[in-house]
Amino acid sequence: MYAAAKVELSRCTGCKLCILACPDPNVICFLADDKKVKVDVTRCKGCGLCVAVCPKAALALEALTESEPART
Amino acid sequence: MIEQRVARTAGEVLEPARRERRFMTGSEAVKEAILRSNITMAIAYPITPQSESMHLVGDLYAEGYIPDYFRGESEFAVMSQVAGAAMGGVRVFTATGGPGTLRAFEMFPCWAGMRLPIVCCFFTRGVNSPLSIQPDTIEMAFLLDTGMIMLHAEGAQDLYDFTLRAFAIAEQTDVHIPVGVFADGFFVTHTREMVAVGPPDLKLPPYDPHRSPVPAMDMEGVPVRHMRDPFVMKSNFISYAAHASWQQEVMAAAERSRKYVHQYLGGLLETEDEDADILIMAAGTAVSQSREAIQLARAQGIDVGLVKFKCLRPFPTEEVQHLARRARAIVVPEFNRVGWLAREIKAVVDDNSRVVGAPRVFGGMTMPSEMILAQLKACVPATR
Amino acid sequence: MTKQMFRIAPGFEEIMPQEYRDLVTHGPYDRNVGVADLGTFKELLEEHPLCAGCGLALSLRLFLASLPAPADTVVVGSTGCSAIAFPQVGLHNIHGLFGNQNAIASGLKRALKLRFPDQPKDVVVVAGDGATADIGLEMVMHSWFRGENIATVMLDNEAYANTGGQESGMSPRGTVLNMAPTGKKFEKVAMPEIAREAGCAYVATTSPLHARRFEKAIRRAILVARDVGSTYVQVFCPCPTNYKFRPDETLSVIRKREKEGVFQYREYITPQAQEYLAAVEGEKQ
Amino acid sequence: MKRSLIRMSGLGGQGLVTAAHILGTAATKDGLVSTVNPFFGAEKRLAPAESYVRISTEPIHQRGEVLFPNIIMIFHPHVITLGKCYTMPFFDGLQPEGIIIVNAEGELGIGREDLDKLAALGARLYSIPATAVAVEVAETELATNMAMLGALIGVTRIVTFASLREAVLERFGGAKFVASGTTAALDNVLAAKFTKMAQLVDKNMAVMEAAAEAVQEHSLAAPRKGGCHVCGRQG
Numbered sequence: 001m002y003a004a005a006k007v008e009l010s011r012c013t014g015c016k017l018c019i020l021a022c023p024d025p026n027v028i029c030f031l032a033d034d035k036k037v038k039v040d041v042t043r044c045k046g047c048g049l050c051v052a053v054c055p056k057a058a059l060a061l062e063a064l065t066e067s068e069p070a071r072t
Numbered sequence: 073m074i075e076q077r078v079a080r081t082a083g084e085v086l087e088p089a090r091r092e093r094r095f096m097t098g099s100e101a102v103k104e105a106i107l108r109s110n111i112t113m114a115i116a117y118p119i120t121p122q123s124e125s126m127h128l129v130g131d132l133y134a135e136g137y138i139p140d141y142f143r144g145e146s147e148f149a150v151m152s153q154v155a156g157a158a159m160g161g162v163r164v165f166t167a168t169g170g171p172g173t174l175r176a177f178e179m180f181p182c183w184a185g186m187r188l189p190i191v192c193c194f195f196t197r198g199v200n201s202p203l204s205i206q207p208d209t210i211e212m213a214f215l216l217d218t219g220m221i222m223l224h225a226e227g228a229q230d231l232y233d234f235t236l237r238a239f240a241i242a243e244q245t246d247v248h249i250p251v252g253v254f255a256d257g258f259f260v261t262h263t264r265e266m267v268a269v270g271p272p273d274l275k276l277p278p279y280d281p282h283r284s285p286v287p288a289m290d291m292e293g294v295p296v297r298h299m300r301d302p303f304v305m306k307s308n309f310i311s312y313a314a315h316a317s318w319q320q321e322v323m324a325a326a327e328r329s330r331k332y333v334h335q336y337l338g339g340l341l342e343t344e345d346e347d348a349d350i351l352i353m354a355a356g357t358a359v360s361q362s363r364e365a366i367q368l369a370r371a372q373g374i375d376v377g378l379v380k381f382k383c384l385r386p387f388p389t390e391e392v393q394h395l396a397r398r399a400r401a402i403v404v405p406e407f408n409r410v411g412w413l414a415r416e417i418k419a420v421v422d423d424n425s426r427v428v429g430a431p432r433v434f435g436g437m438t439m440p441s442e443m444i445l446a447q448l449k450a451c452v453p454a455t456r
Numbered sequence: 457m458t459k460q461m462f463r464i465a466p467g468f469e470e471i472m473p474q475e476y477r478d479l480v481t482h483g484p485y486d487r488n489v490g491v492a493d494l495g496t497f498k499e500l501l502e503e504h505p506l507c508a509g510c511g512l513a514l515s516l517r518l519f520l521a522s523l524p525a526p527a528d529t530v531v532v533g534s535t536g537c538s539a540i541a542f543p544q545v546g547l548h549n550i551h552g553l554f555g556n557q558n559a560i561a562s563g564l565k566r567a568l569k570l571r572f573p574d575q576p577k578d579v580v581v582v583a584g585d586g587a588t589a590d591i592g593l594e595m596v597m598h599s600w601f602r603g604e605n606i607a608t609v610m611l612d613n614e615a616y617a618n619t620g621g622q623e624s625g626m627s628p629r630g631t632v633l634n635m636a637p638t639g640k641k642f643e644k645v646a647m648p649e650i651a652r653e654a655g656c657a658y659v660a661t662t663s664p665l666h667a668r669r670f671e672k673a674i675r676r677a678i679l680v681a682r683d684v685g686s687t688y689v690q691v692f693c694p695c696p697t698n699y700k701f702r703p704d705e706t707l708s709v710i711r712k713r714e715k716e717g718v719f720q721y722r723e724y725i726t727p728q729a730q731e732y733l734a735a736v737e738g739e740k741q
Numbered sequence: 742m743k744r745s746l747i748r749m750s751g752l753g754g755q756g757l758v759t760a761a762h763i764l765g766t767a768a769t770k771d772g773l774v775s776t777v778n779p780f781f782g783a784e785k786r787l788a789p790a791e792s793y794v795r796i797s798t799e800p801i802h803q804r805g806e807v808l809f810p811n812i813i814m815i816f817h818p819h820v821i822t823l824g825k826c827y828t829m830p831f832f833d834g835l836q837p838e839g840i841i842i843v844n845a846e847g848e849l850g851i852g853r854e855d856l857d858k859l860a861a862l863g864a865r866l867y868s869i870p871a872t873a874v875a876v877e878v879a880e881t882e883l884a885t886n887m888a889m890l891g892a893l894i895g896v897t898r899i900v901t902f903a904s905l906r907e908a909v910l911e912r913f914g915g916a917k918f919v920a921s922g923t924t925a926a927l928d929n930v931l932a933a934k935f936t937k938m939a940q941l942v943d944k945n946m947a948v949m950e951a952a953a954e955a956v957q958e959h960s961l962a963a964p965r966k967g968g969c970h971v972c973g974r975q976g
Binding site for chain 2 (some may be wrong): 550
């Protein structure tokens, strides 16, 4: 059973604090056009540091399911 | 400072058209070799009986022959510093001996694994407690399996020639592993004898890091996953296989050095009367003592020949097997307690009961030729 | 290094791994990016095997994003958790042995200075607290005494984490760890003070909690090392695995220490380094 | 083939290493083959020290200590009286008809038993007040080693004075010489004493020549009056 961070896009303000708190590289990327972040769940180790620092509670840890899309 | 010209080929320096004979110590012979070696850096740390050689290399730096030189803080640090410099893509030199060798030991297998063509002189001395600063080759027993090429100088002339030639051997693309040039402390370092040296105004062509089989760590090459031990931090089959094959490659590099040892040293060993009844097989100062013993033995009608090891790693296995095939006895005099050379020879010859691991002298004593003679005499009844 | 060096030969794009292609197309070399740009470029660190919530891993990410000239930076590491991550870094990096990182860096920097006299090659040591304050202290200090032009970054997770959580010289007094079953008997080694006394031109303590401040310390340390002398940055980056807190608490542990006043952000700059920084930082603006 | 194997025994600081170096250099200048090596412990002044010089018309292979010398030079009475030496007794290994030269004023401090052993070997025993000659001629006891060399020449003519002069000039004449730290310090003392190099060379040569004249042979025979000390018989 693995967990990964998920973003609730409607709450994300694009402050990037999560990006600066993530211990793993290239997991959370910043979508410049939308001013939102995106999580690569296949790289996420589910530590929850991004969740802890998000001022808008836009991130949460969720269990990964079998049907999770494979990394591209 | 003498204006030096870079030789067109290494051979111009290694086999100069003319040589000048000068009365000098082994330490001075090292200085003369380094003067002609075109090194970029040398790093020093004091230990008897090595210190004089690196003092003199320091003088070369002060005179402007070497771009950088300093005293490190310990032998372990110095061996790490020369490794850093070699990884930076320059030709480096250092020297140590005895306890210094052991203090630095962890770096030696790393040098080989990192494929660094470092040349290091080892001036052997006792290492065990109780303390001794006197000659003893026991440290060589420990270094036999570090992956480095090991050359053993008999006297100051060898020390001069081997040190210079070590650079030529170490830096071959298909070799590119460290070379240790060994000489017995005091017996060679502090002994003054005639040494024929090449012209001082000619130096080796510079080291070319682009001919290295592993890139220099200078961020001038592709950086991705660029580590000398790239896979060992993974726990999977491919990482173990990579590590194992890397070790084999280091061993293979040493094997490939044989042809260069032949080219530059004229072979891994030297012989005199190799068809004799009894053969003395020796390395370093033990060879010199044996030469005298052989003269005494011949005067007494004993048929004895000499095999001098110049190169111990790679080991001249086939040569020794060939030479041993007819000998009735093989006497191996050594300046250490453990008899590592006798062990090496016993491991490769047929019927190794013929190998006599004696005499052995250690603890700073000298080995009188008469002691070797007595051993030769003891072999005679068995051979008749 | 020029980017040309690692460009993919035409026709070979397909067979190169995606990570490599990403590095070529939007990596940080020869681009003026920093921690503020994280999330918008391909980072130098690829997937690493460090624990979830690892403060050291976070510091490494920030460190790599802080480099003033990644295309000309060589990192010398040492045994420890950081060494496990370094094989995945897109820089030349050396893992020598445990504790000899500053000695290797000294030789390397001198060699690169001689080979590239007109091109700054930044040699940065990144090692843990065990490698820096314990087993390698002699070589760390001597590189400072000699004033080697290298930056030393200690990733202080206050324990030997890679070997299973043993006490290090940087563990706080009283901490119960392996090999300190009744608690550590002495204070954290005063490394910043040692660095200052040993002649470092720039000394800073920082943490990944404040990324911009972290970046400034790393950049300053590397720039000062280029032209003035040895520099030292101590990064407090707690270890959830061995200090047994939840992985999402790593940053709050730092914040707590900060509030208690136990951990302080400090910066010591010699007048010469100050002058140098004023010049280069002024230039930038 | 003529071969001389010389063992110099003395105390650290007396200049044995330098003496051996000068002697070996002079021999090579005379067209002979020579090797020279010192032997000492963790070096300090007044500890036992030895130097070995091998001189031959043929190549020399043997290295290290000279165990079977035909010439032994004793630089300090303590070698004999306190056993400050690498062999026991000090003349151990001396070849038949070998030569011993001792730096001494008056009594040599060699016991009757040892004298008899030397007599049995057919040895020749000489003494030279080397330190006194050095002080008198060069006004420094640091020239004791030169006096010892002079005595050796006086007894053996093993090398020529001309070659010795060249060797001394080379050794002190500014050419870089590899010396241990302590020896280098003594060199500085010497340099201060002799402002002009030529003066230093001249003084050294004068010491050698004076010592060559002053060296005296000692009889190894037992005193007549006491008769044979073993059986007590007279005559």
